[in-house]
Amino acid sequence: xxxxxxxxxxxxxxxxxxxxxxxxxxxxxxxxxxxxxxxxxxxxxxxxxxxxxxxxxxxxxxxxxxxxxxxxxxxxxxxxxxxxxxxxxxxxxxxxxxxxxxxxxxxxxxxxxxxxx
Amino acid sequence: xxxxxxxxxxxxxxxxxxxxxxxxxxxxxxxxxxxxxxxxxxxxxxxxxxxxxxxxxxxxxxxxxxxxxxxxxxxxxxxxxxxxxxxxxxxxxxxxxxxxxxxxxxxxxxxxxxxxxxxxxxxxxxxxxxxxxxxxxxxxxxxxxxxxxxxxxxxxxxxxxxxxxxxxxxxxxxxxxxxxxxxxxxxxxxxxxxxxxxxxxxxxxxxxxxxxxxxxxxxxxxxxxxxxxxxxxxxxxxxxxxxxxxxxxxxxxxxxxxxxxxxxxxxxxxxxxxxxxxxxxxxxxxxxxxxxxxxxxxxxxxxxxxxxxxxxxxxxxxxxxxxxxxxxxxxxxxxxxxxxxxxxxxxxxxxxxxxxxxxxxxxxxxxxxxxxxxxxxxxxxxxxxxxxxxxxxxxxxxxxxxxxxxxxxxxxxxxxxxxxxxxxxxxxxxxxxxxxxxxxxxxxxxxxxxxxxxxxxxxxxxxxxxxxxxxxxxxxxxxxxxxxxxxxxxxxxxxxxxxxxxxxxxxxxxxxxxxxxxxxxxxxxxxxxxxxxxxxxxxxxxxxxxxxxxxxxxxxxxxxxxxxxxxxxxxxxxxxxxxxxx
Numbered sequence: 101x102x103x104x105x106x107x108x109x110x111x112x113x114x115x116x117x118x119x120x121x122x123x124x125x126x127x128x129x130x131x132x133x134x135x136x137x138x139x140x141x142x143x144x145x146x147x148x149x150x151x152x153x154x155x156x157x158x159x160x161x162x163x164x165x166x167x168x169x170x171x172x173x174x175x176x177x178x179x180x181x182x183x184x185x186x187x188x189x190x191x192x193x194x195x196x197x198x199x200x201x202x203x204x205x206x207x208x209x210x211x212x213x214x215x216x217x
Numbered sequence: 218x219x220x221x222x223x224x225x226x227x228x229x230x231x232x233x234x235x236x237x238x239x240x241x242x243x244x245x246x247x248x249x250x251x252x253x254x255x256x257x258x259x260x261x262x263x264x265x266x267x268x269x270x271x272x273x274x275x276x277x278x279x280x281x282x283x284x285x286x287x288x289x290x291x292x293x294x295x296x297x298x299x300x301x302x303x304x305x306x307x308x309x310x311x312x313x314x315x316x317x318x319x320x321x322x323x324x325x326x327x328x329x330x331x332x333x334x335x336x337x338x339x340x341x342x343x344x345x346x347x348x349x350x351x352x353x354x355x356x357x358x359x360x361x362x363x364x365x366x367x368x369x370x371x372x373x374x375x376x377x378x379x380x381x382x383x384x385x386x387x388x389x390x391x392x393x394x395x396x397x398x399x400x401x402x403x404x405x406x407x408x409x410x411x412x413x414x415x416x417x418x419x420x421x422x423x424x425x426x427x428x429x430x431x432x433x434x435x436x437x438x439x440x441x442x443x444x445x446x447x448x449x450x451x452x453x454x455x456x457x458x459x460x461x462x463x464x465x466x467x468x469x470x471x472x473x474x475x476x477x478x479x480x481x482x483x484x485x486x487x488x489x490x491x492x493x494x495x496x497x498x499x500x501x502x503x504x505x506x507x508x509x510x511x512x513x514x515x516x517x518x519x520x521x522x523x524x525x526x527x528x529x530x531x532x533x534x535x536x537x538x539x540x541x542x543x544x545x546x547x548x549x550x551x552x553x554x555x556x557x558x559x560x561x562x563x564x565x566x567x568x569x570x571x572x573x574x575x576x577x578x579x580x581x582x583x584x585x586x587x588x589x590x591x592x593x594x595x596x597x598x599x600x601x602x603x604x605x606x607x608x609x610x611x612x613x614x615x616x617x618x619x620x621x622x623x624x625x626x627x628x629x630x631x632x633x634x635x636x637x638x639x640x641x642x643x644x645x646x647x648x649x650x651x652x653x654x655x656x657x658x659x660x661x662x663x664x665x666x667x668x669x670x671x672x673x674x675x676x677x678x679x680x681x682x683x684x685x686x687x688x689x690x691x692x693x694x695x696x697x698x699x700x701x702x703x704x705x706x707x708x709x710x711x712x713x714x715x716x717x718x719x720x721x722x723x724x725x726x727x728x729x730x731x732x733x734x735x736x737x738x739x740x741x742x743x744x745x746x747x748x749x750x751x752x753x754x755x756x757x758x759x760x761x762x763x764x765x766x767x768x769x770x771x772x773x774x775x776x777x778x779x780x781x782x783x784x785x786x787x788x789x790x791x792x793x794x795x796x797x798x799x
Contacts, residue, residue, distance in 0.1 A: 109582055109585070109586060111586045111589075112582070112585050112589055115586070115589035115590055115592075115593050118593055119589065119592055119593050122593075122596045122597070122600045123596075123600075178585075180578050180581035180582050199625075199629060200582065200585035200588075200625070201581070201584045201585040201587075201588035201589075201622070201625045202585070202588070203588075203622075204592050204596075
């Protein structure tokens with residue numbers, strides 16, 4: 101199981117990855133869309149956990165680009181904004197949408213849910 | 218009294234401060250507009266009215282005055298003719314006698330007595346006696362009640378006058394008999410150059426009768442004076458016979474004259490007179506002008522009354538209309554100002570909302586990092602056994618995570634609250650919404666130890682409404698209540714479903730309350746009791762508008778010193794009012 105973790109906040113994304121690792125889930129983390137896309141060329145990711153708001157390329161945009169190349173990737177969105185509009189846009193295709201700050205147990209629960217389908 | 222009445226009826230715009238400078242906010246000086254309107258309308262309506270009344274007044278007065286003069290002149294002329302005729306008649310009778318009789322037959326006293334009797338019979342009185350006087354002035358024959366035979370008149374002035382002009386009519390005098398009478402004497406020239414005089418006394422009874430029979434209005438008085446100003450007949454108001462007349466003798470005129478002069482007391486009188494030709498008599502008719510003008514006074518009173526009544530009615534109407542219009546202008550202007558303020562307030566709120574959203578977003582990221590770091594520390598404790606399993610540290614980390622979660626909740630709500638959107642209908646749980654709004658004010662309530670209770674009836678259904686507007690409505694009301702309460706007060710919020718399928722939310726505090734006079738005005742824009750403390754007076758008016766926008770109603774009940782209860786009724790499924798199309 102390969103997991104892609106993208107957030108522009110390095111402290112957040114690295115810590116989250118470490119915590120997942122402690123729980124036996126290994127995740128590749130990146131702070132920008134460019135690196136993430138490059139990595140996706142070599143690693144077949146099953147799940148991408150993306151921050152919605154990122155400089156240059158947003159999480160939703162990244163999702164679109166990943167999806168075009170690798171249609172099987174599942175997505176979970178993280179956002180600090182929590183707007184209704186983001187929620188609607190993110191939720192249309194069944195993506196999970198979590199508002200920061202998130203609780204790790206909740207995140208893992210949602211990951212498991214998504215990967216099962 | 219007048220003051221309090223004025224205070225009571227004073228229009229709202231009256232006490233507005235007059236801003237002579239500054240921005241367009243006080244474009245209108247309503248007092249000035251009001252004064253100008255009143256002055257102009259009163260001017261154009263009252264001036265013609267007053268002018269016409271004055272013209273009518275003058276025309277009427279002068280016509281009445283000239284009529285008084287005319288009627289007086291007419292009576293004077295008629296009476297003068299009567300008296301002239303009376304005297305001429307008697308003069309002619311004597312003239313006829315001297316021509317018709319010889320000196321000798323007149324000298325015969327029995328014959329003279331018969332003539333006198335015939336005269337008295339034929340002329341209906343007036344002739345008292347009759348005598349014949351020769352050229353030497355000696356009374357040679359006499360018939361009458363006195364014994365005047367042989368009396369010498371040669372040195373008397375009337376004798377000289379009759380010798381000169383052939384005829385003489387005397388003043389009224391008392392004579393020997395002590396009765397007012399006058400004398401007529403005619404001279405007859407004999408062919409031999411000698412002459413004699415026939416003389417007769419007339420009583421003044423006939424004059425008096427003639428004059429007293431005159432119908433004179435206005436305390437009128439008709440009498441005769443002689444050219445020395447001695448009354449020849451008795452007058453009603455100007456003295457007895459043979460007394461001097463109080464006014465100066467009028468200048469000679471061969472026509473009837475009527476003047477307005479002042480009597481001795483300074484009162485205006487109508488003075489008409491005519492010289493009776495060939496006699497010393499002047500006929501005088503005097504009327505009191507005041508009495509004559511009595512009917513005019515009545516007319517004048519009616520005219521003035523009409524004028525005063527018209528002016529009063531016109532002024533009242535003008536004042537009423539001007540006040541009504543200017544007040545409407547003022548109210549409209551207030552509404553205009555209110556919408557300006559609301560625009561200002563709305564855009565301010567919008568920018569505050571955006572700012573809050575930005576801040577919430579910015580804070581959320583560091584919060585997420587703190588959350589993850591603390592979580593990692595906890596994980597390290599839990600998963601790696603090499604760290605001592607210290608419960609104190611775990612508790613500390615749990616506390617950090619819990620605090621982060623609380624902060625997260627607040628920022629999420631803030632984000633949700635500040636979101637600007639048009640009326641957006643969604644199903645809303647009123648109880649949940651109230652608790653959410655209270656969470657913003659929870660800290661203040663805690664600090665001020667205000668006891669807040671929320672009671673939501675189970676029957677209250679989800680309502681279809683606009684979340685953001687509802688939040689703002691209740692936040693405003695709760696903030697108001699907090700402002701009204703002392704520390705340690707009680708705020709009771711309840712929601713019930715009423716028979717008309719409305720959710721009735723009441724926000725009841727035990728604060729200072731609102732006075733009865735203010736109660737009617739609390740929803741008016743700019744009505745504020747805390748202008749000194751920076752209140753804009755817009756909070757409740759905006760709340761009112763928000764409630765209207767979502768199709769609800771808001772009422773207030775309050776008692777000073779006891780507390781205030783705001784009641785918001787929200788329709789369960791009514792459509793909100795459409796906002797203005799853009």
